[in-house]
Amino acid sequence: MAFSNPPGLLPTEVAFLCEMEQVTIVPRQRLERLDLLGGTTRPLIPPQRTNLPLWLAILLKRQRRANIVPPPWLYVESLEEILELETKHFQTSFSLPPAPSSVARQTDFTGKSFYASTPFVESCTASAVPNALPYHWFEMSEMLLDAASDDISDPDRVRQLLRDVREVRLAKMRKEVELLSGDGEGTRLDGVGAMELAESRGFLTGVIDGLRKIDASREQARRDREDEERENRRYNDEDDDDEEDNEMT
Amino acid sequence: MDNRDIDISDILAEVSRPDHHSGTSQSHSNSYSYSDTDAYSDHQLLTRAWTSERCAPELLPYPHDLMERIMARVQTQISRIEDIASSGPEGGVGQSNGHGYGQGYGYGYGYSNPHKPPGPSGTQNANLILSILQTDLSRTQFLVRSFLRQRLAKLTKHAGWYLAQLQRRQLQDSNVGVEPETERYLSPAESQFLRAHQSLLSELYGSSFLNAFPPTLRRLDDSTGGVPMVEPPDAGAAVVVRCLVDGVWSNEGDVERSESGGGGGNDENGEPATVELRMRRGEVWVVRWRDVRRGVERGELGLL
Numbered sequence: 001m002a003f004s005n006p007p008g009l010l011p012t013e014v015a016f017l018c019e020m021e022q023v024t025i026v027p028r029q030r031l032e033r034l035d036l037l038g039g040t041t042r043p044l045i046p047p048q049r050t051n052l053p054l055w056l057a058i059l060l061k062r063q064r065r066a067n068i069v070p071p072p073w074l075y076v077e078s079l080e081e082i083l084e085l086e087t088k089h090f091q092t093s094f095s096l097p098p099a100p101s102s103v104a105r106q107t108d109f110t111g112k113s114f115y116a117s118t119p120f121v122e123s124c125t126a127s128a129v130p131n132a133l134p135y136h137w138f139e140m141s142e143m144l145l146d147a148a149s150d151d152i153s154d155p156d157r158v159r160q161l162l163r164d165v166r167e168v169r170l171a172k173m174r175k176e177v178e179l180l181s182g183d184g185e186g187t188r189l190d191g192v193g194a195m196e197l198a199e200s201r202g203f204l205t206g207v208i209d210g211l212r213k214i215d216a217s218r219e220q221a222r223r224d225r226e227d228e229e230r231e232n233r234r235y236n237d238e239d240d241d242d243e244e245d246n247e248m249t
Numbered sequence: 250m251d252n253r254d255i256d257i258s259d260i261l262a263e264v265s266r267p268d269h270h271s272g273t274s275q276s277h278s279n280s281y282s283y284s285d286t287d288a289y290s291d292h293q294l295l296t297r298a299w300t301s302e303r304c305a306p307e308l309l310p311y312p313h314d315l316m317e318r319i320m321a322r323v324q325t326q327i328s329r330i331e332d333i334a335s336s337g338p339e340g341g342v343g344q345s346n347g348h349g350y351g352q353g354y355g356y357g358y359g360y361s362n363p364h365k366p367p368g369p370s371g372t373q374n375a376n377l378i379l380s381i382l383q384t385d386l387s388r389t390q391f392l393v394r395s396f397l398r399q400r401l402a403k404l405t406k407h408a409g410w411y412l413a414q415l416q417r418r419q420l421q422d423s424n425v426g427v428e429p430e431t432e433r434y435l436s437p438a439e440s441q442f443l444r445a446h447q448s449l450l451s452e453l454y455g456s457s458f459l460n461a462f463p464p465t466l467r468r469l470d471d472s473t474g475g476v477p478m479v480e481p482p483d484a485g486a487a488v489v490v491r492c493l494v495d496g497v498w499s500n501e502g503d504v505e506r507s508e509s510g511g512g513g514g515n516d517e518n519g520e521p522a523t524v525e526l527r528m529r530r531g532e533v534w535v536v537r538w539r540d541v542r543r544g545v546e547r548g549e550l551g552l553l
Contacts, residue, residue: 115551
């Protein structure tokens, strides 16, 4: 009953999240609007483009009821540009993710506003930017190549480029380890992909937590020293005699 | 039902058409399209809650209202699916064997009434709609189930610690008597589970071996010798967050509060923030949980 998966999302769970990303489709049949638990879909009227969650788009695609419009970054030219960015311009960090959208604020049932976050920021629709990889780029491209390779132009070349991009980024992830520390100041991973994070999370957090435990005694000593100094200052204000005591000890 | 559906889509079309309204569109969509945006925003919030619970080393506050709304919606959806399934199958059974290729053609024509489609293409479409609704339902059910099970896993792992927290908060509540803080972190079912779990466990330990020990060694929450038996969740564990707020986020306020709070008794849950952090929108950081916990709870940061 209880469940023993380690903290952090598993690759299958990341894929599940990715299936909530909106993608653009061209329907081949009519379908009324549906009130789903994940939000209402618009009525499908061929050949008008609509955005649907990926799982629904794939369901329709598999039954040949729709075609999927691949996101602009999943074309040969865009991937070539991204690969160039990854190798030439961002040699130590990941290339920049798409800029956060300006309409990220939403309101919930009670009227309280909240910030929209990743599977719901529309970074894989036909209107996404072509030269930046979104958070779910790896899973998205895998799933689209699997279910809708006939909607993607030159799928073999796309596959090859994706593999290159992945290798370049994997090497960067490995280099990132050298920058890790246990001091709690944090390490930046801008532009990291969901699947890349899922596969490296155990290692990253393991290293950081391990370093922290090694440093723990040192940090404790530092904190004690700071506390002591603070105490001393307080005593000094009250009474000068204490200073002598401290010097003695 | 039909009337409401039509109203909403008309209104939506109206709202989305004129561009000069966009400045006030917030208030527009608020006042009109309740059921539409609610399902979607609740879905987003549930997804976020699930991701956070899966990634955080500690139990997060239980989203009472959100879960209530989601469960109510799941119930209505189940009865809707049952309605469609019981009204659908006449004549559809024989045809559903023909699932496969070539189905996609010809559904479009002659199909004008969107609500109760007649004829063979209608039943095909009803089957499609049914399978979509069921997939959607199971996805939501998975989210809810995984969310609750993850919480139970955390509760059982650190049962002693959470129980102590629970009892301390109850004491505070009975003193103050106004705002019950107890229920913020756990749902009623969860606190019941926690109590029953821990009492069964101590009973089992007691009857199987603890009673053979001398009375001074029987406690499960001993802290003599400076080593407490009750292990708290690791608040210093590394987590990955993305900054969601506009501009710069910083946890200065949290760090200051925890410093001025002093003795630690003021902080109601776990260890306080210690390291000052600053991040800009869209940045991804690997940091310690205790330094960003407040930010995550306020929805300013998203756990990845």
